[in-house]
Amino acid sequence: MPVITRFAPSPTGYLHIGGARTALFCWLFAKHHGGQNLLRVEDTDRARSTPESIETILDGLTWLGLDWDNKNYGDKNFYSQYGQRERHAEVARQMVANGTAYYCYATTAELDAMRAEQKEKGLPQRYDGRWRDRDVSEAPKDAKPVIRMKAPLTGETTVVDAVLGSITVQNSQLDDMVLLRADGTPTYMHAVVVDDHDMGITHVIRGDDHMTNTFRQVQIYKAMGWDIPIFAHLPMILGPDGAKLSKRHGAPAVSDYRDRGYLPEAIRNYLLRLCWSHGDDEIISTEQAIEWFDLDGIGKSPARFDFAKLGSVNAHYLKIADDTRLAKLAASFIAKILGADLTAAQMDLFIRAMPDVKTRAQTLVEIADMAAFYFRTTPLVFDEKAQKLLTPEAKQILADLAARLENLPDFTGEAIESTCRALSEEKAVKLGAIAQPLRAALTGSTVSPPIFGVAALLGKTESLNRIRTI
RNA sequence: GUCCCCUUCGUCUAGAGGCCUAGGACAUUACCCUUUCACGGUAGUAACACGGGUUCGAAUCCCGUAGGGGACGCCA
Numbered sequence: 001m002p003v004i005t006r007f008a009p010s011p012t013g014y015l016h017i018g019g020a021r022t023a024l025f026c027w028l029f030a031k032h033h034g035g036q037n038l039l040r041v042e043d044t045d046r047a048r049s050t051p052e053s054i055e056t057i058l059d060g061l062t063w064l065g066l067d068w069d070n071k072n073y074g075d076k077n078f079y080s081q082y083g084q085r086e087r088h089a090e091v092a093r094q095m096v097a098n099g100t101a102y103y104c105y106a107t108t109a110e111l112d113a114m115r116a117e118q119k120e121k122g123l124p125q126r127y128d129g130r131w132r133d134r135d136v137s138e139a140p141k142d143a144k145p146v147i148r149m150k151a152p153l154t155g156e157t158t159v160v161d162a163v164l165g166s167i168t169v170q171n172s173q174l175d176d177m178v179l180l181r182a183d184g185t186p187t188y189m190h191a192v193v194v195d196d197h198d199m200g201i202t203h204v205i206r207g208d209d210h211m212t213n214t215f216r217q218v219q220i221y222k223a224m225g226w227d228i229p230i231f232a233h234l235p236m237i238l239g240p241d242g243a244k245l246s247k248r249h250g251a252p253a254v255s256d257y258r259d260r261g262y263l264p265e266a267i268r269n270y271l272l273r274l275c276w277s278h279g280d281d282e283i284i285s286t287e288q289a290i291e292w293f294d295l296d297g298i299g300k301s302p303a304r305f306d307f308a309k310l311g312s313v314n315a316h317y318l319k320i321a322d323d324t325r326l327a328k329l330a331a332s333f334i335a336k337i338l339g340a341d342l343t344a345a346q347m348d349l350f351i352r353a354m355p356d357v358k359t360r361a362q363t364l365v366e367i368a369d370m371a372a373f374y375f376r377t378t379p380l381v382f383d384e385k386a387q388k389l390l391t392p393e394a395k396q397i398l399a400d401l402a403a404r405l406e407n408l409p410d411f412t413g414e415a416i417e418s419t420c421r422a423l424s425e426e427k428a429v430k431l432g433a434i435a436q437p438l439r440a441a442l443t444g445s446t447v448s449p450p451i452f453g454v455a456a457l458l459g460k461t462e463s464l465n466r467i468r469t470i
Numbered sequence: 471g472u473c474c475c476c477u478u479c480g481u482c483u484a485g486a487g488g489c490c491u492a493g494g495a496c497a498u499u500a501c502c503c504u505u506u507c508a509c510g511g512u513a514g515u516a517a518c519a520c521g522g523g524u525u526c527g528a529a530u531c532c533c534g535u536a537g538g539g540g541a542c543g544c545c546a
Contacts, residue, residue, distance in 0.1 A: 010546045045545060108544070115543090124472040125542055146544055164475065173473050173542090181544040188546045212474055212541040235476075236539070244539080270482095273495090277483055280494040299483080302539065306481050309496040319509080360508045370507090420505080435505035447507045 003035030004202050007061075007068070008081075008192070010042040011053035014253035015060030017305070018207060018237045018245060021271045025234060026205045027066045028272070028293040038199055039068035040079040044191055049082070060254035064264050065286070079199065081191050088186035091194050091224065092147045092179045100223035101179055103145040104131035126175035144182035149219060151176050157215045162232040162295040164208070169215050177216055189213060193220040201229050203295075208233035232295050235275050235302040245305055261333060261364030263321065266314035274303040283316055311362040318361060323354035326367065333368035338375055346375050353457055356449035373443040374458065378469040386440035390470055394437035397427065401434060402467045411460040413452040420452070441467045 005026040009019055030037035039061070043049040058078070061068070071077040095101035104127075106114075111127070118125045132150060139145065151174050158168040179190035186194070196204060211233045221228045239249035246252055251260065257267055269284055276299065278284065278292045318326065327350040334350070335341045342350060353374055354367075361367040373380070382390065404419050405411070420438070424431045439451040442463060448454060455463045 008546090012546075042546060048545075104544095111543085119471075122471045126472090167474070169474065175542085178544050183544080185544085187544065192546090207540095208475075209540055210546090213546095215474090233475090238539085240481080242538075273482065275482090280484060282482090282495045301476050303483090304481060306496070309482065312496055315509090356508095359510095417505085424505095430505085432505050439506060445506090449507085451505065 001202060003030055003033035004038065004200050005030045005035065005205055006038040006040050006196070006199060006201050007066075008040045008042050008195075008206070009057050010045065010048075010188075011050060011057060012045065012048040013053055013056075014255060015057045016245075016252055017254060017257070017271070019057075020060065020064060020066075020254045020267070021237060021274060022205065022207055022234055023061060023066050024064070024268060024271050025232075025276070025293075025298075027068075028289055029203060029205060029295070030069075031290040032293045035202070036069040037067075038070045038079060038201070040081060040195060040199070042188065042191070043080055043082045044085070044185055044188065046082070046185070054078075056255070063258055064254065064267060079195070081195060082185075084191070084195060084198070085185055087198065088191050088194050089180055089184055092186065092190060095149070095179065095220075095223055096147060098223070100150050101147050102132060102150050102176075103136060103139070104148045104176075104178075105139050105143045105145045106130060107143075124173070127177070129176055132176060146178045146182050147180040148176040148178055149216070149223070151216070151219055157218055159214050159218055159231060161211070161214075162203075162230055163235075163298045164211065164233055164300060167211075169212075174216055174219070179220075189216055190220065193217045193224075193226075196229060197221070197224070197226045203230045203232060205232045205234065205295075208235055232298065234298065235300060237274060238302050238304045240304055240306065242304060249305070251307075261330075261366065261368075262310065262314050263317045263329075263364075266310070266317040269317070270310045270313045274305070275299045275301075283313070315362045318358045318364075318367070321358070323351050323358075326354055326358060326364070327351045330364045330367045330371070333365055334372060334375065337368060337372045342375065349374055349457060353449065353454075356453055360449065370448070373445065373448070374454075376444070378466055380441075380444040380466060380469075382440060382444045382470075383446070385446040386444055389437055389440045389446060394433075394440075395470060397423070397429075397434055398437050398441055398467050398470065400427075401438065402464055405455075405460065405464060405467075408460070411456055411463075413450070413456040416455050417452040438467070441470045 007023040007026045009015065027037045041054055068078065070079055073079050073083070092101060096103065114128060115125045127148070131148070152171045155171050156168050157171055157174070158166060160166045177189055178187050180186055214231055218228055237245050239245045251257060265286060268286055268289070272284060272289055273282065276297045278297055284292070327347060331342050331347065331350070350371060353371060357367055357371045360370055401420065401423055404423065405416065408415050408419065420434045421431060424434050435451055436446065438455070439448050440446060442451065442454055442458060458466070
């Protein structure tokens with residue numbers, strides 16, 4: 001049987017990084033088995049679902065390179081849960097007909113009072129089944145009922161989870177949950193089961209905050225006589241402090257990572273290694289991940305998000321990334337710094353500078369910060385350390401240097417270096433006494449890529465211009 | 471409150487009863503390389519939550535304790 005997974009976000013906000021991890025695992029698992037990965041938007045909560053949110057989530061998935069195989073649902077390119085509401089209602093009515101569900105006329109106020117009382121008495125908060133065995137003839141007039149599951153009162157329900165193992169709960173712990181709301185729309189609990197069944201999902205891979213819901217969902221499968229899929233519940237991703245990852249930690253949304261200059265392949269690699277492992281392997285290409293990924297490698301305990309490690313993973317992917325691609329990606333960050341877009345000539349310079357720039361950076365933002373000096377105009381703004389370096393003596397040396405560079409026939413890094421070395425010997429000073437002031441003059445900073453290469457890239461005219469306008 | 475799950479260096483993890491003097495990666499410290507900063511290289515610090523069992527032998531199996539997380543909606 002072919003593997004079919006699904007990623008099922010609710011469009012009530014952005015794509016959470018934890019959701020992205022779930023999406024990645026679903027995608028990898030499907031790819032590994034040559035199956036399909038479907039996207040289902042859980043938009044049954046009409047009050048909170050928004051089209052903007054759907055856009056954001058789709059954008060996030062696309063940016064991460066996680067595609068889905070169901071792109072033809074009428075006017076939509078994903079499966080909309082709300083669009084299936086008639087089907088959900090139909091199944092709920094079937095369950096009433098076969099005796100595994102019933103109408104409940106209890107009002108919200110009534111239920112609130114019931115829970116308050118249970119809480120006060122220290123009892124478990126559960127629906128007490130007050131309409132479970134009452135006849136419909138007792139129903140109040142004009143009241144719109146909900147449909148509730150008629151859950152077994154005795155015995156136990158066992159879920160065999162591919163990650164957590166076999167877990168059993170007493171049925172007495174589970175109450176009669178609502179399947180269909182008074183307005184005829186399905187609850188999440190009901191809709192997931194119907195949709196997973198209808199879509200032929202073989203493996204339900206999701207966050208383990210859904211673990212305890214699974215018992216109730218299994219009861220619906222059983223009530224309808226449907227095959228139960230394989231469940232795999234992923235441990236949560238926590239913030240650096242061990243609390244649930246949220247806005248408070250700074251970067252909960254996938255878009256935050258794009259904005260901070262991380263590469264999608266780095267995010268994929270980092271997320272993959274959170275709660276999943278393949279021996280000692282750390283740097284794992286997506287191709288390799290597809291080959292290796294399986295449910296066996298998933299760990300059981302929650303993982304904390306570590307920005308330092310993400311940075312190092314990103315630095316690795318920066319190093320092996322194509323320079324033109326990086327320049328294009330970093331260009332928007334540079335434009336923000338400069339207040340203007342790069343010209344074609346500047347873009348060309350940026351690409352040639354990239355090999356020396358990218359090994360010094362962990363993110364595209366750092367690349368942009370570090371490379372901005374290439375594109376600035378004189379007079380440069382010197383930072384504090386650079387100013388300190390540019391003493392009268394240093395300026396004199398630079399003047400001498402400028403005179404010699406003027407006459408260089410080939411303005412290459414090697415030629416510039418030889419010139420500097422020759423000058424350092426003549427003046428009996430260390431190479432640093434020349435190179436550092438030169439760096440300050442050309443970049444405005446004491447930190448930069450190798451300075452002779454920088455000078456060569458800047459070209460003779462611009463280099464001399466910068467030296468002479470200090 | 472009730473139920474469910476989890477627990478190896480600071481962090482992510484390897485570990486399937488003897489291969490463990492507990493390995494790798496990030497972070498951190500020192501040194502090397504070096505025109506700066508990085509990269510790279512070498513070395514170091516650092517963990518089996520606790521208490522009982524089972525066993526010739528436990529990080530690994532069992533029980534308990536503690537700590538953490540999750541679920542208990544006409545939210546998803």
